[in-house]
Amino acid sequence: MSxxxxxPGHEAVLNDYLDALLTPESTAQQEPVxxxxxxxxxxxxxxxxxxxLPEDAVESALPCPPLPTASRADTPWYLGPVECSxxxxxxxxxxxxxxPGLSEQPAAVLLPLRESDWALACDxxxxxxxxxxxxxxxxxxxxxxxxxxGTVSARRVAVIDVAGMLDIFRSExxxxxxxxxxNEK
Amino acid sequence: xxxxxxxxxxANQKGGVGKTTTAVALGGLLARQGERTLLVxxxxxxxxxxxxxxxxxxxGGSWALFAKDRQVWQTEVCxxxxxxxxxxxAVSALATVDRQFGSVPGMGRRLAEALQSLGGRYQRVxxxxxxxxxVPMVNALAACERVVxxxxxxxxxxxxxxxxxxxxxxxxxxxxxxxxxxxxxTLYDPRTHASTVCLQTxxxxxxxxxxxxxxxxxxxxxxxxxxxxxxxxxxxxRRAARAYDNLLDELLAAETQSQSEGAA
Ligand SMILES: Nc1ncnc2c1ncn2[C@@H]1O[C@H](COP(=O)(O)OP(=O)(O)OP(=O)(O)O)[C@@H](O)[C@H]1O
Ligand SMILES: [Mg+2]
Numbered sequence: 001m002s003x004x005x006x007x008p009g010h011e012a013v014l015n016d017y018l019d020a021l022l023t024p025e026s027t028a029q030q031e032p033v034x035x036x037x038x039x040x041x042x043x044x045x046x047x048x049x050x051x052x053l054p055e056d057a058v059e060s061a062l063p064c065p066p067l068p069t070a071s072r073a074d075t076p077w078y079l080g081p082v083e084c085s086x087x088x089x090x091x092x093x094x095x096x097x098x099x100p101g102l103s104e105q106p107a108a109v110l111l112p113l114r115e116s117d118w119a120l121a122c123d124x125x126x127x128x129x130x131x132x133x134x135x136x137x138x139x140x141x142x143x144x145x146x147x148x149x150g151t152v153s154a155r156r157v158a159v160i161d162v163a164g165m166l167d168i169f170r171s172e173x174x175x176x177x178x179x180x181x182x183n184e185k
Numbered sequence: 186x187x188x189x190x191x192x193x194x195x196a197n198q199k200g201g202v203g204k205t206t207t208a209v210a211l212g213g214l215l216a217r218q219g220e221r222t223l224l225v226x227x228x229x230x231x232x233x234x235x236x237x238x239x240x241x242x243x244x245g246g247s248w249a250l251f252a253k254d255r256q257v258w259q260t261e262v263c264x265x266x267x268x269x270x271x272x273x274x275a276v277s278a279l280a281t282v283d284r285q286f287g288s289v290p291g292m293g294r295r296l297a298e299a300l301q302s303l304g305g306r307y308q309r310v311x312x313x314x315x316x317x318x319x320v321p322m323v324n325a326l327a328a329c330e331r332v333v334x335x336x337x338x339x340x341x342x343x344x345x346x347x348x349x350x351x352x353x354x355x356x357x358x359x360x361x362x363x364x365x366x367x368x369x370x371t372l373y374d375p376r377t378h379a380s381t382v383c384l385q386t387x388x389x390x391x392x393x394x395x396x397x398x399x400x401x402x403x404x405x406x407x408x409x410x411x412x413x414x415x416x417x418x419x420x421x422x423r424r425a426a427r428a429y430d431n432l433l434d435e436l437l438a439a440e441t442q443s444q445s446e447g448a449a
Contacts, residue, residue: 015355021293021323022359061252063245063278085243108281126285128253 038132043157044111044125047095047102050157051122052129057162059112061125067091067107076100078173079121084110089119092169098147098158113162118169131159188305190223191440192312194329194364198352199345200316203335203371205232206406206416208313210429211333211436213415215309216270222309223262225296226275227321233313234274238413239263246274250295250324251282258299267415271307282320292320297328316345318352326356330364330443331436335371335400338383346391365439368394369432374402398432400425 041052042061065084072078077096081088089112095104107121131152136159138150146168149161195208208224215222226233227247234240241248242261249258262273286292300310312325326332334349336342346368357363368391374380380402387395401424409419416426 015358017287018293018323018355018359020288020290021320022327022356023290024294060254062243063248063276063281085245087243108278108285124285126251126289 038130038135041129041131041159042111042125043127043129044094044109044120044122046093046107046120046122047099047104049095049099049102051094051098052131052152052157052159053111053120053125054160054162055128057114059114062110062112062119064107064110064121067093067121071096075172078169082110082119084119087112088117090117090169090173090175091119091121092165092173094120094122097165097168098145113166116166118166190300190303190305190307190310191331192300192310192329193331193333193436194312194314194325195333195335196312196314196322196325196349197334197336197342197345198316198318198322198348199337199342202316202337202342202345203400204316205236205313206410207333207335207369207371207400207429207432208233208311209236209410210416210426211433212270212309212311213267213417214430214433215311216267217417219269220308221306222270222311223307224265224270224272225310225312225325226273227279227296227312227325228275228315229277229280229321230315231275231277231279234272236410236413237265237267237270237272239265239272239274241274241276245276245278247296247321248276248278248282250299251286251292251320255299255302259303266413267418279315279321286320293323293327296324300328318348322352323356326353326364327360331367331440332364333367333369333436335369336387337372338370338374338380338387338399339372340379340383343383343386343390365443366394367396367436367439369396369398369400371400372402373399396432396435398428398435400428400432 040055042055042058044051044053062085065082067082068079077093079091079093082091105123109122109125110119111125112119136150136152139148146164147160149159151158195204197204212222212224224233225247244257244261246261249261262271265272314322314325332353336346353366370384370387373384403422403425405419405421406416406425409416409422416422416429
């Protein structure tokens with residue numbers, strides 16, 4: 001049997017991958033959360049856009065169940081109620097909300113928002129960052145995108161205004177206050 | 186003395202070689218001996234969870250090992266139908282951990298850290314791996330003291346074994362430590378030329394790693410898995426069960442020997 005020729009490039013990539021995964025987290029420089037004063041944000045990505053969600057606003061990160069493919073033309077980001085982990089969430093497709101028209105990947109993670117029935121479907125949400133006030137260019141005048149609180153140009157990340165986003169959900173998805181059944185019509 | 190459970194990973198970068206069957210067989214035998222045993226399903230296909238008829242809960246079974254809350258995975262462990270045998274099931278979302286965490290430092294150590302936090306709840310942990318190298322397999326290899334690689338006695342399987350050996354070398358390099366490696370010939374059918382020649386090759390090329398016990402081809406193993414019963418408890422699979430029994434004795438003897446060498 002022929003021995004496969006050694007591919008140093010491939011080997012190096014694999015070595016780096018394993019080295020990184022096996023670096024003890026305490027020595028890893030990856031999570032500045034505990035070392036820098038600032039507020040904690042969960043970094044997530046949706047339709048290729050990097051977004052930061054205030055950590056207190058996010059309840060958990062769940063594996064995303066299969067999502068409905070159909071949506072209403074006027075609110076393409078609203079995917080309807082979805083069962084996940086024994087609960088029902090009103091699911092908003094984060095990518096379609098913040099970057100309508102960009103190409104999408106199937107959502108992998110569901111982020112339930114604290115104290116609401118809403119959850120955000122996104123591609124990835126694994127990292128935490130700590131952001132100081134001065135890191136963010138905060139939006140001063142409210143514009144059309146009321147989900148946008150500001151941007152971190154150093155990281156090309158948009159910071160999400162969760163209250164503003166929930167306002168959009170409530171006003172545009174047209175859900176009745178108590179029951180969601182009528183929505184089916 | 187540490188009360189860390191003895192952890193064995195069942196791994197081979199080749200599919201369909203008997204990894205899941207071996208994990209269930211060894212787990213079943215250990216539990217029968219009264220050892221509190223935890224099986225961990227790290228394969229997004231969740232074959233072991235299906236075999237033992239356990240479903241993941243709200244936090245997503247072994248997927249929860251990668252969650253922010255380090256303890257939540259413990260709520261996902263389920264009791265199997267077999268006394269002393271518990272299982273941390275898998276979910277398909279495990280297939281996404283590479284995309285999500287493949288470049289996050291330390292994510293390969295999550296299972297090891299989880300097991301360290303357990304105290305003496307289990308004496309044994311057996312981890313069933315997917316046939317591909319990725320975050321779930323790396324976690325299993327980083328957490329275990331022994332790697333068991335079932336290897337089908339046919340030529341394609343030898344290639345898988347070479348890949349496995351290369352991976353183990355890289356992992357030990359990254360970890361700065363090495364786990365013992367046992368190659369186990371499976372699906373052996375002495376009536377076929379391919380099987381006998383392949384077993385001979387294994388004996389020559391992997392002499393110091395190859396277990397003496399050879400797991401024979403035994404179609405009753407499939408029936409046992411349909412019925413959700415470990416091989417030793419499936420009357421039809423007596424031949425394979427005996428082979429697994431011998432394999433377990435060998436692995437336990439190797440473990441005792443390493444311990445006495447370590448203590449010496
Ligand atoms: N010794 C054996 N004799 C006959 N059939 C076997 C034997 N071992 C396993 N099988 C059968 O072969 C199939 C594959 O086995 P198993 O699922 O254990 O392999 P695997 O390596 O875990 O596969 P995968 O890579 O897909 O996870 C199953 O149907 C199983 O019942
Ligand atoms: Mg398997």
